[in-house]
Amino acid sequence: MSNPYEMREGFHVLTDTRSHEWCEAEFDAGRTTSRRWVVWDKIAATPQAKWVGPAPISAQIAPILGDAEEANTLPVFVSYAIPFRDAGGASSGGFRDVKSYQAWAKSFAQFIGESPAVVILEPDTLIHMPGLSTKQRRDRLACLTYAVQSFKHYAPNTYAYLDGGEGRYNSPASLAPWLAQAGIADARGFAVNVSNYNTTGVCQSFAVELCGILDLPDVGYVIDTSRNGNGPPPDSYIHANPTTWWGNPPGRKLGEKPQYTGGVNGFDATLWVKLPGESDGPYGVAPHSASSEFLPEVAYNLYYGR
Template identity: 40%
Template sequence: MPRVRTTRLATGARRGAAVLLCASTVCLPQGAGRAVASGGGDGPDSPFWVQPAGRAARQVRVWEERGREPDAAAVRRIAEQPTAVWMNAEDPRRQVEQIAEEAERAGRIPVLVAYNIPHRDCGQYSSGGARDAAAYREWVARAAAGIGEHRAWVVLEPDAIAQWASGCVPKEAAQERLALLAEAVRTFKAQRGTSVYVDAGNAGWVSDQALLAGALKEAGVGEADGFALNVSNFHTTPVTREYGDRLSDRLGGAHYIVDTSRNGNGPLPPSGVEAHGEEAWCNPPGRALGAPPTTATGDGRIDAFVWIKRPGESDGACRGAPPAGQWWSEYALDLSRAAAAGPPAVPPAPEPAPAPAPPAPVPAAPGPAPAPPPAAAPPAAVPPAAAPPSPQT
């Protein structure tokens, strides 16, 4: 599946491992897992489809059978939320048809991720993609045909534009990449029930928003429903909102969506990166589930908070984790436990600053600095379950 970097990019930034999710080689029993009811998240403002037998749901079943009720309850928090499905089949039509049909029967909308651009991930954890432009066009056409008349949201190519901006894409592929994305937008939007959001990286990646906005325009964002931010990354919603609103201004007020799947505690602080000797985006410890998927964002330009990255799937083979996109139950537990009583509430939209009050005649003495928050406890060990390769963002 996808990954996003926390490091601000100037020239060649690196990105995290992404999660390619879907039918794959999972080490859990084929029929294991008390299926989560196919439907949507809690509340009327969560219209998205919950995959009834996803990896988290299967892990819940395994732990229930082993009597690990507290662990099962923790991971059930993930299993019961709608998460995106990464289209990873060589011919995605049947995979997408099955998802779209099941979601329609449940009266819900599936969130799909197109992640097959040529020279994907610049040779990192989730490298691969279509062999050339012609193969990519055919793949997109097959995916769109699978959606057909059904409703669906499509997140288009995590990291593709941010990596283009970083200069890591080979010259020939870079020249055609934006045009391919624009064609993909038109192909998916030809399906009348499909909403499309072009990935735009994250708040810690491309600092040159003029460059990013220009690339998004060339990639067809004007014909899409908007852009996506923070896919597979950890930046908080307020930070992402500030970045997204500035980018939206450059795009004529374009709407956007935010991946809140793992941003409950924000990204790993620089001191944590130094202490652990790994990049901040790759399975950082002490992170937490973020606000649950919803369209009630409190911001007119943010269409939804979504879980595009599937919590519990590895960013890559770092910090003792399995390869990118494979299920890592230990990390799933870490994310859920760090979220304490549950994912945080949707943060309110910023309000206008009040008029400044007249200065006080006598300035108050400064108070003591607040104490730093306690460090999160390390995740508990649990049996890993293999999963398909995933994108990095």
């Protein structure tokens, strides 16, 4: 397997994010406010991941693969289409059955083909395992192992990362057996902190411990740093919002920008997996928003950490 990070010059900047589209609309309307410039310069112009859902794959990724090849940059995709996605939470959806998902995952890998890419496979799938039925667990593992094998076979220049938890509340010891059953031995590794707020240092410590338990050669990991600049909300906020604290909490901040970290001790890269400014659902500072809705004020405040 080739190292995709070393095949291209930096990460690809998407032009179809909601932050980018909002900035374009503001500019076209003549509204060149400080908020617009902050969102454009600090968020829309930063490489972010493309979330890919349960629809025909070519239309979702073909333009990005083409643009990335022309720019000699590395695209980052998030596969988010597994049946019973988000365990029926705010981001519920996905395919209705295992066979449909497997066919889609195969087409995803085949369409990427020889192109260098990074793919985060199904965030939240493994951290939800304890609360699922036996059949749901079996189906979920069947989807993940098939996807891992598909990328290994059809996309040799792609690094695929499984769900590695959020780096704080899911213990490495509890996640390691699920990662093993999901086929991590044939993937590049795992992703930590997707759509969460834990600091890079905390996530690194978590990931190093998890790598030690897995005891696999060359296992790597990436960390989502899109919103971890101030770390998680204070304990007082978490205790006051025990089931929804993760949804649009106040005072969060943009984290380190995406960069390839060289794979030292397995640490491959910091990535912006969750798109800053897009809602987690009707919670926190955006109680009337929908999941993935772009909120300009939230995006603006992420720059200042308020």
